[in-house]
Amino acid sequence: MAKVNLKTRWWKPIDDNNYYYLSHKGFLIVKKRYEYIQPKIDKKTNRVFYQLYRNQKVYLEELYKQIFNKEKKFDLKWYKKALSFWKREREKTLKQRIKKRLERKKKELSTYSRRCHDCGRPTNNYRCDECWKKIRGEDAINNMVETYNCYAFKDMFHDSAL
Numbered sequence: 490m491a492k493v494n495l496k497t498r499w500w501k502p503i504d505d506n507n508y509y510y511l512s513h514k515g516f517l518i519v520k521k522r523y524e525y526i527q528p529k530i531d532k533k534t535n536r537v538f539y540q541l542y543r544n545q546k547v548y549l550e551e552l553y554k555q556i557f558n559k560e561k562k563f564d565l566k567w568y569k570k571a572l573s574f575w576k577r578e579r580e581k582t583l584k585q586r587i588k589k590r591l592e593r594k595k596k597e598l599s600t601y602s603r604r605c606h607d608c609g610r611p612t613n614n615y616r617c618d619e620c621w622k623k624i625r626g627e628d629a630i631n632n633m634v635e636t637y638n639c640y641a642f643k644d645m646f647h648d649s650a651l
Contacts, residue, residue, distance in 0.1 A: 493523060501556050509541065511556050515549055515563055515571065525578050528571045537563040537571075 493500070500510045500518070509526075510518050517526045517539050526539050528549070537549045549563045604610065605617040616624070 493518060503552060503556055511552060513557065515553060515561070515567065516574070524582060525575050527575050527579075528568060530565070530568050535565060537568050 499513045502520075503509045503511050503517075508520055510520055512518070515528075515537075517528075518524065519526065526541075528537050529540060530537055531546070531548075538546045539549065539552075541547055550561070553559070553561050553563070602613055603615075605612045605620055606615055607620040607623075608617065610617045610619075612618075
């Protein structure tokens, strides 16, 4: 997600650690990830709230009054607009994450020619070293590498062959 300038007068921190910021329009954002938090509605009272922690509901009208010292009504109409805005922002964020993940995978594949048969990690062999260790044990890996280096290449580059 694009970074929001939180130093303007439209955004105010709601906690001492400056982790959450509230906008003058009623949107709540997490500073570390610059992600909007989804607004929810209490079906019994028809009040909009944000769920910051597992069981903690923070009602938006009370929070807004506490932070901005103004009263503002956040009804069902506002909730529907805010929810559609949140969905658009979430889609943008997900697209950016997918794009970054694909770029990382392209970089990995450019340095390694194949993937491990068992776990899928990038490697230059049929299996990565960790999977070989699981199958054959630590000593077998060391012997395999030594055998590969000594015998296979000795036959290829033997003095009599040159």
